[in-house]
Amino acid sequence: GDHALQPGDSGKPNSSSDLPLESLNKVLTEDSAAGKVKRKRAQTPLEKYYLKYLCVTDLSTQSWCEQQMVYGRELPQLQAPETGVLLNTGKSIHLARELEVHDVVKVHTTSKEDSWAIKILNLLSVIPVLQAGGCVRELPVFGVIEDVFLTGIIDELCYSARGELELRELKTRGRPFMPSGAQKTKDYFQVCLYKYIFDAMVQGQLKPDVIPSHIQLRPEQPLGSQIREHAQKVGFTVNCFGDLLELMYLNLTLSDIPSIDCLKIEYSHQESKALLGTEVVRFEEEKVREKAQYYLAYWKGQREVQGVEIEEAWKCQSCSYSEICDWRKKRAEGPEQRSGPKKRIL
Ligand code: SF4
Structure with a gap:
């Protein structure tokens, strides 16, 4: 069957090894022309947390409470332990469903470009399945909103009986009932962002230079031998990282994959595995863009962190x-x- 690659090492997303050294200073200083007066510029949160990109789930978590999301980064040790357990169980359920459609292969990586090559190969390997009308799981998506690079993983993409391309997000819940309206709002935003990014990808916006310029990767970097071997197995002959970027762009734009027509979230109970309910989410592009702009303004240092409004206290x-x-x-x-x-x- 298909293969989903996992980095053997150094593939941890957003690791500090991706970061420029100057980010290590708390405040950036710039010399004036005279070289005497030092002008200080506060770091943006992206710089402060050494981030070159954000995950879709960073933005959806932020939409619950931005202040809480920031504390979660700064003081993870204070987080309630149940959250971690639930996340781990959720992850293993996702992995089990992923294994139903493809094997997971461990691949040794030797550079940052190799780690990104794995994500791109995972994407490349599912394009023919989608083209043939099949169902794919754990589909990586990449895109840029407001000049910030975003990544995410779509749980499932399938064609419905009516031939519509349908996104399904699977949520496991600790308690055996449907979530509150506020929790649903957060989940709706997550799937809307997936659609926004996926549609842009298949419409040709993920040009070969986008990933290297945002993540500061070198297209000319030769790929490790294990990556090249695996690419060969799934039908691609590649030598350097740039070869994969070209292939990704061409395959996405020439494969006639449609935009996502329908967004669904399935909530199930973790313990009993019972399906609690399914929500169909309406996609309103303008609203999604506005919301994303608002949350990204925090990351770009354009506004202070916000906690919840009084109505949501x-x-x-x-x-x-x-x-x-x-x-x-x-x-x-x-x-x-x-x-x-x-x-x-x-
Ligand atoms: Fe937590 Fe409320 Fe503070 Fe947000 S505003 S971090 S929900 S206490």
């Missing part, structure tokens, strides 16, 4: 950071809170 009750949260403290002291006891719900 109930989220703070189950938040691991409620004791230390500055946003929550400021809210409690803020003028709108002092105006009446009704609003003091934090």
Whole structure:
């Protein structure tokens, strides 16, 4: 069957080895023309956390509570332990479903370009399956929104009985009932971003220079022997990273794969595996773009971090950071809170 590659080593996404050295300084300094006055520029969050790209799930997590997402990066040790367990179980369920359609092969990587080559080969290997009307799982997507490079993995893409290309996102829940409206909103945003990025890919926007310029990779970098061997097995003769980038672009644009027609989220109970329900998500391109712009503005240092609005302060009750949260403290002291006891719900 098909193969999904996994990096044997050094393939950890977003690892600090991807990062420029100057990011290690807390504040960037620039010399003036005279060389005497030093102008200081605050780091953007992307620089501060040494990130060259974001995952779609970073943005959807951010849409739940941006402040919580930031604490999650800075103080992961304070996170409630159940979250980790649930995530791991979710991951193994995903892997089991992935293994139903293809084997997982371990491949040794020798450079950053090799690690990205694996992701691209995974994408390349599913294009013919989609072209032939088949169902694919764990499909990697890459794209740029607001000049920020984003990656994600679509759980499933299948054609429906009506011939529409349908995205299915599988969510496992610890509790045996459907999520709240707020949780659904976060999940809706996630699948809408997948569609936004996937559609741009098949419409030819992922040109060969996009990945190297955003991640600072070298197209001329020769690929490791294991990567080349595997590419050969799945039908591609490649020598350097740039060969794969060209193939990816050509295969995406010449394969006549349609845009995604339908977005579905399946919620199932982790323990019993019972299906709790399916949500069909409406895609409104303008709204998705606006939302993404708003969240990316934080990452680009264009605005301060935000916590939840007062109407959603109930989220703070189950938040691991409620004791230390500055946003929550400021809210409690803020003028709108002092105006009446009704609003003091934090
Ligand atoms: Fe967000 Fe509330 Fe948690 Fe603060 S306490 S991080 S505002 S959910």
